[in-house]
Amino acid sequence: MPTQRLSVVVTRRLPERVEARMAELFDVTLGPRDRAMTRGELVEAMRTADVLVPNLRDRIDNTLVAQAGPNLRLIANYGAGVDHIDVATCRQRGILVSNTPDVVTEDTADMTMALILAVTRRIPEGLARMQSADWEGWSPNALLGGRIAGRRLGILGMGRIGQAVARRANAFGMQVHYHNRKRLREETESALAATYWDSIDQMVSRVDVLSINCPHTPSTFHLLNARRLKLMKPEAVIVNTSRGEVIDEPALARMLKAGELAGAGLDVFDYTADSTDALRALENVVLLPHMGSATREGRAEMGEKVIINIKTFADGHRPPDQVFPGMF
Structure with a gap:
């Protein structure tokens, strides 16, 4: 009997090849167009998903984490910085957080x-x-x-x-x-x-x-x-x-x-x-409009790291880029 695939919600459109690979591996929900999610949409995503893939424009504070559903166990951030995520509260709720270091x-x-x-x-x-x-x-x-x-x-x-x-x-x-x-x-x-x-x-x-x-x-x-x-x-x-x-x-x-x-x-x-x-x-x-990491190669490599973190988590292991409170 096939294993049920993880439900993954991506808050912003990613490079096409990254989205295609995610769709092969997981049950992925993508936004209909490339814009930041509203607060209400983030709440709904966290209530329903097994994995959330946010970015630096998504503020995942303690109030939002408190509304997470019981299935949310990983926030696989698309980006190296995690100052927009309350990592400590996530850890208290048993939600792992990962990022994408090095590639940028x-x-x-x-x-x-x-x-x-x-x-x-x-x-x-x-x-x-x-x-x-x-x-x-x-x-x-x-x-x-x-x-x-x-x-x-x-x-x-x-x-x-x-x-x-x-x-x-x-x-x-x-x-x-x-x-x-x-x-x-x-x-x-x-x-x-x-x-x-x-x-x-x-x-x-x-x-x-x-x-x-x-x-x-x-x-x-x-x-x-x-x-x-x-x-x-x-x-x-x-x-x-x-x-x-x-x-x-x-x-x-x-x-x-x-x-x-x-x-x-x-x-x-x-x-x-x-x-x-x-x-x-x-x-x-x-x-400049936050272009520091804006290369085709870098964006693709960030996506690959997100996929590896989710896949490793799905296989029952700790994501290689897991973030802990106080790391930065």
Whole structure:
């Protein structure tokens, strides 16, 4: 007698080949179109599914977890970050949580360097000028940016992505500095030519470019608050490809507008801060719609990890990418 297939609800449309493979293995329910689920739809999905596959736009808080049905035993997140999921409450309810680590490392590091170059070399301004009808040709003093070789890059969060950024920065001739919850091993520091700072305040006050690569946790919420932002040099640049909540976004917008910081490149935002419009109005800011992991290869690999986590769970084993409270 065939084993009953797991009921899997996917909250957002995934790459076609990932959806096709899921349909072969599980009883999959996909949204009719590519949009975020409403709160009510999430509640219904958690009441009926054996496995939920959410993404970073789905807030799975303790109130939502409390409404989960008795069959929900795995939340297989499509993404590495799990700050939108109350992992502790899930664990209390006997619901496992998994994620998709590692596969976005190189793509996100690439985007970090792209933003550093875009801001320091004023690439969006140049693009806009070339596309305008009133471009008058080359000029020796037009759109002068800054050379990144020799500049100090501060990396806040030296995990997989932070280290990948450091390797790229070395190739561009930047001096790498970092702060991390735990200092790297001496051999890793040496390989990355990276200088460790125990004090965030001291590091941010000395770097020319600051890259945010730490996860969003209660301890990193507004890690770059208004006081710490004030410590930075007026000619410094901030790039964030991690989570918007790590920065006090309204304070950042005010300082950028006042010329107290030279520029910012942001791929992530604090959607509760209501400051995106203020940032959008500034010429010294480059904004991207969370494209850091947006490669065809990366999205497919994320889906493959989700499938492996669900399949392993279905076979009665612990998912290889299970997340526990306090891991980040």
